[in-house]
Amino acid sequence: MSLIDKLQWRSAIKKFDPAKKLTADQLDNLLSAVQLAPSSYGLQSYKVIVIRDAETKAKLRAAGYDQAQITDSSALFVFASVTNLDNDFGKKFIDLVASTRNVARETLQGYEQVVLGALNGRTREQNIAWSHKQAYIALGVLLSAAADQGIDAGPMEGFDAEKFDEILGLKEKGLTASVIAAVGFRADDDRYSQMIKVRRPKEELFIHI
Numbered sequence: 163m164s165l166i167d168k169l170q171w172r173s174a175i176k177k178f179d180p181a182k183k184l185t186a187d188q189l190d191n192l193l194s195a196v197q198l199a200p201s202s203y204g205l206q207s208y209k210v211i212v213i214r215d216a217e218t219k220a221k222l223r224a225a226g227y228d229q230a231q232i233t234d235s236s237a238l239f240v241f242a243s244v245t246n247l248d249n250d251f252g253k254k255f256i257d258l259v260a261s262t263r264n265v266a267r268e269t270l271q272g273y274e275q276v277v278l279g280a281l282n283g284r285t286r287e288q289n290i291a292w293s294h295k296q297a298y299i300a301l302g303v304l305l306s307a308a309a310d311q312g313i314d315a316g317p318m319e320g321f322d323a324e325k326f327d328e329i330l331g332l333k334e335k336g337l338t339a340s341v342i343a344a345v346g347f348r349a350d351d352d353r354y355s356q357m358i359k360v361r362r363p364k365e366e367l368f369i370h371i
């Protein structure tokens with residue numbers, strides 16, 4: 163199957179088969195894809211909480227408008243933005259660049275100023291809104307990577323972020339939930355995946371200049 167065929171096959175699954183679980187390799191592959199997602203400056207100003215514990219999923223379902231995907235999928239990915247994008251966060255990232263590329267910290271001073279300037283030039287709320295956008299890119303990569311492996315995923319914005327933060331103790335970790343995705347395998351009678359995909363025609367979607 164080509165990538166386009168796989169994207170045609172994928173669907174935001176509503177009804178997962180609770181008996182079908184991701185293998186350790188499948189899950190690890192998805193984590194690798196999310197890890198490789200691009201982000202502005204490469205900062206990755208989010209964390210991804212991967213929940214397979216049934217009890218936690220049940221609590222989250224109540225905070226997710228009772229969407230069955232939350233409990234019936236094999237794993238629930240919660241993308242959560244860092245809430246305090248301060249100098250320390252920026253500097254630690256530059257430390258990581260230096261150690262990963264084995265370059266002297268001083269050579270990255272210009273880059274550091276750019277990164278810190280960007281973070282300090284916005285309010286806390288603006289930084290969180292920006293982080294949410296970064297998290298959505300990681301979500302997109304997850305959805306495509308899952309489709310590539312024949313794994314199903316259901317992205318969801320329909321949840322109470324404050325309640326998710328509370329249940330998962332995210333506030334204490336300096337995080338707040340951005341967006342979530344249920345990952346696993348569709349039930350044979352999932353209705354939506356059997357429907358024709360609705361997309362705007364290319365003539366309407368794209369403007370060529």
Ligand SMILES: Cc1cc2nc3c(=O)[nH]c(=O)nc-3n(C[C@H](O)[C@H](O)[C@H](O)COP(=O)(O)O)c2cc1C
Nearest residue numbers: 172173174175176229317318319320321341354359
């Ligand atoms: C960011 C995002 C949030 C979504 N939130 C929900 C949701 O809370 N519940 C739901 O059933 N579907 C949700 N969807 C699924 C969309 O309705 C679905 O992707 C869209 O209708 C296109 O269908 P397809 O993904 O099956 O091609 C969400 C999709 C995205 C990308």
